[in-house]
Amino acid sequence: MKQSILVVNCGSSSLKLALFDENENKIASAMAERLNQADAFARIDGDNQSVTLPANTNHKQALQALVSAFRERQLMSETPSSIGHRVVHGGETFREAVLIDDDVVTAINHCAGLAPLHNPVNLAGIEATRGQFPETPQIAVFDTAYHQTLAPRAFLYALPEAYYRDWAVRRYGFHGISHFFMANEAARRLGKTPETTSIIAAHLGNGCSITAIKNGLSVDTSMGLTPLEGLVMGTRSGDIDPGLFEYLRTRGVALKDVHKVLNHESGLLGISGQTNDMRTLCKLADSGHEPSTLAIEIFCFRLAKYVGAMMASLSQLDALVFTGGIGENSVQVREKTLSHLKLLGFAMDTGSNECHGHHTEGRIEHAGSRFPVLVIPTNEELVIAREAARLSQAS
């Protein structure tokens, strides 16, 4: 069997695996969900037979089960040639992907204070594959690393400087793997090199962020110390007035409850009172459910405001790019967002937008638009696979 690259993405209760061949073709992918719960389950994409998982299966056990399932189906050789891991928070330590060794594991652990829900499970995945494939080079690719090129004016909060010096309080930014992919893919589609291409990339999934990319480098981004800042998201509020904390305290609401509400009960879900899922929300809005209409309005208005804000970092704009489940699929969100940006010269082609740019290499702008507008499907797994291949060859 040929060389294969295994991509591992551990979420708090999920594990996603993707297997690439040496020519960057995806051979297989699989997902385990509800890990550490009674109803844990797993499936291999494109396969009707599900993979049986016992109750309370953990990340390590799920990984072993899915690797065995890949092998039984002869999708995977005995040992992958390299393994790439998505790691959410690299702090200021990691400015790019790295080959994993014990020191790297320790450093990722150090960053866990900044991402307590994510880094420990990312490490669980790393420990599991290091245990199972001790000879295989393992690579960590960080969601924050791409934004390490932000200048202090963009990453510092207007707080006493000791907060940054003593506690590393600053804006880190997330979704960097996706934004990096956009920087390269948009340049390719525009017939340019990333080094000469400047874009604004909006990654709109369950989490949402927008990044200004100048000549291939991230120069500003909407998420901050945590992935809570910025745009309206599925269940996250995005920007709020920090005065809310004190006001709610006077109302008897505990800090941990505010945190829970802002992360899990706000955003599209909070405003609509119904769902965090944009597809369902659009259907509800179509059927006349006013809170759902309002949720979409607020989502798009905030996004449009941020497009304007991102322009402050750029001296040219080669394209506005939409990606993520919402960015790639929601005709309505793109249309509403651009309708707020007419003064800046954005104009959308209705037909191309309705086809998600499928017949126009992703382009959805009107001929008279001042700037190109692109819809590009993200491919974070491919970025991780490429980094894993590149660094394992260099090792």
Ligand code: ADP
């Ligand atoms: P994640 O951040 O979990 O990877 P995704 O990138 O898959 O999430 O995006 C999920 C979001 O994309 C959901 O809100 C979902 O409703 C939305 N979405 C997917 N398909 C459509 C569609 N056809 N129209 C509108 N929204 C969609």
